[in-house]
Amino acid sequence: MPIFGSNVSLPILVRIEDNLLGKVNDLLCESNLLFTRPLILTMPQTGPLAESTAAGFKDARVHEIQDNSYPQVETVEAIIDEAKPDVLIGVGGGRVIDVAKFAGSRRMLPVVSVPTSLSNDGISSPISVIRFRKGTRSVGVNIPTAVLVDLAAVSSAPLRNLRAGVGDLLSNVSATNDWLLAYRKTAEHYDTVAALLARQSALAMLSQEQVDFTDPAFLRALAEGLMLSGIAMGIAGTSRPCSGAEHLLSHALDELYPDKQSLHGEQVAMFALFTSIIQEEPTRQKQAEFLQTNDLLASPEDVGIDLAGFMKLVTHAPSTRPGRYTVLDETSETDIEKAYRKAY
């Protein structure tokens, strides 16, 4: 009798521990991931952490990138072609992990993600955000072979990064609603397991009254939630479980107001409150309270955007990800204004 199932790409090794930077090689070896010539990518501010990781290998090379722009990727690829590493390890924030995943996929190398900040769900996702000459784009890549989160490192990152990470996680609620809507209206592929993983991780975070950003139990819960979000995207084969209208609005904000200072996770949580109201999401009131209690951005006015500016974002949002059906596609201008006033 045939047994039916699906083949999905998942990380082979996932660890969330205190002080694991110095034992990255030991952890990989325990899982029979035997590498001898890693190329370790990092940025100037996380250089010392990358050196700690390099110390565990016999023949490691460390390269500092400046940002997640395409020319930086090309430099990394030139080093790969010359040094022939057997693994690419990203030790740093989102931009480092993005460049590692992108260059690793293009050169068919395994990638180990060692995030030193928990500001978004890119730590384990099959998506890289890369800055090209024509603009910033999310690109599909291979899921990391291993994801190793050092709790000591992420706890010393700025508090604001953690808030943004919480925001990116919470936005899964709005994103999964939009995914289900697209499935019903356009017959887009929908994966229940992926949707459940993304949604339940967000609801678990939302169930906390007030978050203690210094509590190790909270840091672990956040790391687990973001990791599961990335894995949900791996199962879905798309960013859908973690990216709906709230992400399109955030991309529109990045494109139309590039000088604003807010972080991705702060933006998507703030917009998710608005989209949740249009979606009549049962947790919308709880989301509003959570944003207020935990000092996340609660309104576009916090970043200098008024109703007129917001309406521009709504108009521009669909063009940031053509073909992604969301609640914005079926909401009138009057209802959008009403939801804006309710949300903010």
Ligand SMILES: [Zn+2]
């Ligand atoms: Zn996101």
